Amino acid sequence: MPIPRLRTQAITDENALPDRVRKGRGAVSNRLSGRFDAPDRYESVDEWSQVDWGEDDEPQQVRTILGVDTARKIISYNQSPDVGFNRSINPYKGCEHGCIYCFARPTHAYLDLSPGLDFETRIFRKPDAAKLLRQELSHPKYVPGRLALGINTDAYQPTERTEKLTRALLEVLSEFNHPVHIVTKSALILRDLDLLAPMAARGLFSATLSITTLDRHLSRVMEPRAATPQKRLDTVRALKAAGIPISVLAAPMIPGLTDHELEAIVKAAAEAGAERVGYSLVRLPHEIRLLFEDWLRLNFPDRADKVLNHIRQCRDGKLNDAHFGSRMRGTGPFAELMAQRFALAIKRHGLDGPRPRIEPAPFKGGNPQMSLFSD
Template sequence: MSPTDPSQNLGIRTPGRGALSNEAGRFERHDRVAESDGWDRDEDLPPLRTHVAIETARSLITYNRSPDLPFDRSINPYRGCEHGCVYCFARPTHAYLGLSPGLDFETRLVARPNAGAILRAELSARRYKVAPIAVGTNTDPYQPIEKTHRITRDCLAVLAEFNHPVAIVTKGALIERDLDILGPMATRGLVRVGISLTTLDADLSRRMEPRAPAPKRRLAMIRTLTGAGVPVRLMTSPLVPGLTDHEMEALLAAGAEAGADTASWIMLRLPREVSQLWQEWLAEHAPTRAAKVMARLREMHGGRDYDPRWGHRMRGEGQYAEMMAQRFRAACKRVGLAQQAPALRCDLFRVPPQPGDQLNLF
């Protein structure tokens, strides 16, 4: 094994994983490095398995005041994401758990099985004021472990019982399982789903987001959801300059043909540790394009890999960013995709009767 190859330094095989390294989180005092003793061959190394820890949640709804987000509250049933998208902007949050934003983020996951019960309690509080809740804004609520843990489904059941509006973002085909909840909610104007489609190139998708459904499968998801009456936003996010940006028009056309009614886009974001992980991936999977990709990103962020300022972080600025915005607007108009979705209903929200409640006289 070559000591300069970060994936080999792990002392494990990493097929089907997005990150190539696993450096300790930024809050840790010590790093860890595996070194070959010269005896093991690559084929003898154990594969990297997924481990799920259980967390008892004390609160669930997270509030934000970001002016460039269309929601002020969100819930995330899981920490970490097995889809393994190498570009995921949420990777740095794993450092708060004492874990690496690299391979730990996609292999050492945290499930919160009491999330539904906590959500019910928070929605029942007298001080609670209803507004749409976003699900999946940090990690995917329909990643593979949802099939076993069913925490997202538990939360959706609570939201449906309260007639609470919800916006879901996912790449996971498992969302089709919950059409029995989503369909009736959609008829009441309570739900909208965003499907992220980054490329139509199946090989590129497999390498960039290794455990997420293939592009054709995501388009099939849009058809299934819209066929059941659930409105879908096509999210061409993230767009990667010099790698996937040429696909913008094709992505929007494919999404519109599948039934999406609105669309949005975000440029690739590289906060904190994501920049190093992304550049490692580029060197391995797209070495001839690496310089162009990073040059374009730095051009949009004042010479830096990423500019975290509100109003700039999502799309950057400058001529290239404006050109992409113009292309997006023109393509949406051409294929009939709106950029603003109708508001979800908040007027139907009701706290359902609980055991022991005093009955009304009328």
């Protein structure tokens, strides 16, 4: 029997499934197709549907379908002043974690797929990732620099358990003595301690655990397939015990929904052994604006208007600000107060010191090596 796949097409409102919470998924609809195809996309059900049906003939769960991304190069470069790296690798497109706020959701629009449920259920893997990386690192003109692994979508999302693309990439990076940093929500990173601890000992590896909330219920509906907050804190402890430089990112902070937890997250991170803590304000570019609002009104109708209004106060009256320098922290009194609260919190827990400078082992490609950390 052929592999079932999600049929998404422009159909009438009468035939569209209603917006609702799907088990284990973040987005409540598949309506938004993006900027590059038909304006209206709905989830429909037929003989090829992914939907599992319950006793009441209502969709209960949407299964994940894996596809192949035939990339020609694996390292992507950027010139953003808002991030601490100029190159990254993403072994997957789409992410099963299903975080409703994920800034990478709009990338599925380029694939003629929805940034909604499609982003969480149609995952594209890059099976030649390690081979491509070896080729690029072996090029005589390649000069190493701090590389971020899994920035758009989590390199340790659930499908990594079977695909092991992230592990294969780490094996190549370790062989070449190439510095790498990983930001993740997953405890699956502990699977690769046999690679990561020796790399950290050579000054080649550091990690960040993203913690959005300490509220397990909120986490389950906001980022349904990510590790629980407590599991992430336990992972911070385990990485610290393995000698790996570890930090925590309280991100994204959502005004009116999670921002009141900022100090508590900093405190929990410090107690778990984090050496540094950062934060960023929620970003809602392109299709995420309506996806987030639909999710918010369905799950938290009593506070939806308050949350949206607070976000607008931080974004000059809009729900998003794409400008470098302000997009990560926001502007205005509310954003400034959050920045002051954060500064006091990290000072209170001794996390406001300078970043240590670490000289990695020499790159084996023959070009000068750069420091994993800057001052």
